[in-house]
Amino acid sequence: MASPGRGPAGRPPALLAVTGAAVGVAFTAPLLYLAWRTATGEEDLAALYTSPATLEPLRSSLVLATATALSAAVVGTGLAWLTTRTDLPLRRLWATLAALPLVFPSFVGALALTAALAPGGLLEGPLGLVGAEPRRPEGFWGAWLVLTLFTTPYVLLPVSARLAALPASLEESARLLGRRPAAVFRTVVLPQIRGAVAAGALLVFLYALSDFGVVVILRYDTLTRAIYTNRLLDRDRSVALGLLLAVLAVAVVAAERAAARRRVVEEGTRTRAGLQVPLGRWRWPALAAVAGWVVVALGGPLASLSLWAWRGLTGRGSVLARDRDGLADLAEPALNTAGIGVVTAVVAVAVLLPLAYLSVRYRARTGVLANGLVASGFALPGVVVALAVVFWTSQLPASWGLYQSYVMLVFAYVVHLGAQSLRATQVAVAAVPRRLDESARMLGAGRARRFATVDLPLMAPGLAAGGGLVLLSTMKELPITLLTAPIGFRTLTTRIWADVEAAFLAEAALGSIVLVALSGVLTWVLVVRRADRLA
């Protein structure tokens, strides 16, 4: 077992330190924008931050985010273990499918899922078979359920990546000693993946803080709802509440990081083929559980979407019947969606890698703060991040041509979504044994060569998982795309949104199905298969 994080960390190379600092500064864009707007606004902060009208939604936000993080951590870890380390039938297929609920934009995903679960919905029959009454999800329980269904991939992907890189020897020994799978999991596997589970759960926590679509549809009053609904009516208040949310995110993440620094890092890396734990008589119940989860989280929304699409395709007066280009029209947005998603994912991983090295390899104290800053971009609603980037880009000379360019778009995406790859990237960096790097150095390999030949291959599954999360989130991103993309740049998500707004449910559904299919292919090719092969 290597202990990568321990011992004298040494001073980071100057170039790395400077790059890390620059990245950290870039991520302050939303926070500084909110601070500036709050400072120049007229809101009485002391009164606002102590008023029940603020504290009550704040409490709701924290309760919802915590509950969702916990449930997603449990389910995500279970799914990850079953689909990577056991002889579950079709495990790689399930690994791909279980990651996909992440890609539903919440405005259409929550709409479709509630339509399926509600009375008269498509799940009424299946629910009736198990004796359950259909009920429209609402309030805290509804928001908690829907958010858990949609955010579990935030845990699933990094934990799967970590599991794929784990040495099998310990599990093997434990099993040979006669331990049951559950016991092996608890005593051997769990301690090794704690970092990845925490990383994923934190993302779920931040996502639940930032989400607006689900809580409005399910009628649960959170701080983000107040930020959103007041954005035009009482902008000073909305901005001051946004600042509160951002500071809260920085504090939570910095605290978690500070605690993690004190934990002894003890994570090994696998050197030969992975192990498959035989599930024995639990094989079929486990399959039923995994399939059941996928049916509700992915099948629920897809069932409603398919129904809507079917109506549109077959209806006599349907828009699609009138407009024969309906499907061909989706080709260009689909290409745009995949292209901008991959570019953003690669940029996010590349940009955050220096930060990960600083905080993991060199244990730089500033890493704690940088983590918080990166996270703050993710805890804020996309609209706020978009406006912040617009504000700062407007300060630059127009002759640079950056305004509403692809550069600005990707920058805004990375500021909003980069947090998703940071934690997976850190986990990946931590998994590279120090001694390998040291051996390579003694053999005379330069820094760049060591990075390319030693670190990168070992980190690949983790980086792919982090990049995969950014990819899926970028593909479903809406407000940043609408406000900062070059004019005329359309993604599947902007199309779907326009169709929902215009009440063309059939077209919205078709677009959503294409989005899910596209995400499935990309997740399979870039994340799941890669993790298996490269580990």
Add this chain to the structure above:
Amino acid sequence: MAGCGNDDDGDDGGAGADEGGGTLTIYSGREEDLIGPLFEDFSEETGIEVEVRYGDSADLALLIDEEGDNSPADVFISQSPGAVGFLAEQGRLAEIDESVLEQVAEGDAAEDGTWVGLSGRVRTLVYNTDLVDPATLPDSVLDLTDEQYAGQVALAPTNASFQDFVTVLRVQLGEDEAQAWLDGMAAGDPPTFDGNTAIVEAVGRGEVPMGLVNHYYAARALAEDPDLPVANHFFPEGDYGSTLLVTAGAIIEGTDDADAAAQLLDFLLSEEAQTYFSQETFEYPLASGVEPPEGVPPFDEVPKTRVDLSELGGGLAATTEMIDASGLTR
């Protein structure tokens, strides 16, 4: 797509770069499916190139304000008067030429000339024809607080159109009566949704028997699925339940394409465009003497009382406070 780059005027926000046939940049809060064809027709007829950024009306208004003097936008098309009102308050809108303003009735344009109404939607009660006998539906939206409708009417309390409708109640009936109506609706613990599309879908599915929406959603749902059991119930004789809400067009202050911008608004009020609104998007035309679409109440049966819905300071904010106070948003 053309227009992906940062070509010519607008983007630089600087002076100059304006001659006939330049590019007009439109920020549109109305969806591409509905209004895009009109922009294309305008471009064809006038030779003026247009590029359009589509988005949520409120978000686009915030964007224009954040861009300030550098805004690439020349024209802003808004779903509701609220967003244009916000921009007018921030001093971001230019005064529209009288020749354009006078094409619509008084009350369908801003008093200070900063925006002009382009089309109208009336509020209505959509109901499931399998579950509801239209004879049992009330003549006034105010009667929906009756016992028999408790919990039967879906609402979208965070939706701009619903808020505008409540504003009309508040201004016309006074705060107390409007609040009493909201409280009465909330007492039945009605299902709430985030928008009109979701309500019409839920009504069609039979989850909830009826819902308060804008009138054209049912028409669009029926266009997709003619067998969907939904229909509109229009509250008769000028009831507030049939309040007319307008979409608005405005010109951004400091645009270097003021003439082309005015030309566009003029075009959107022309007989051709107004007929398009009536026939293609099932909306009320506001100018050029075009008739409303079939199946909606004639003009003289929708309430004449127009309220300046663009008034945000203490206007819309007061409305949302009342909606929040009723508990409908929690």
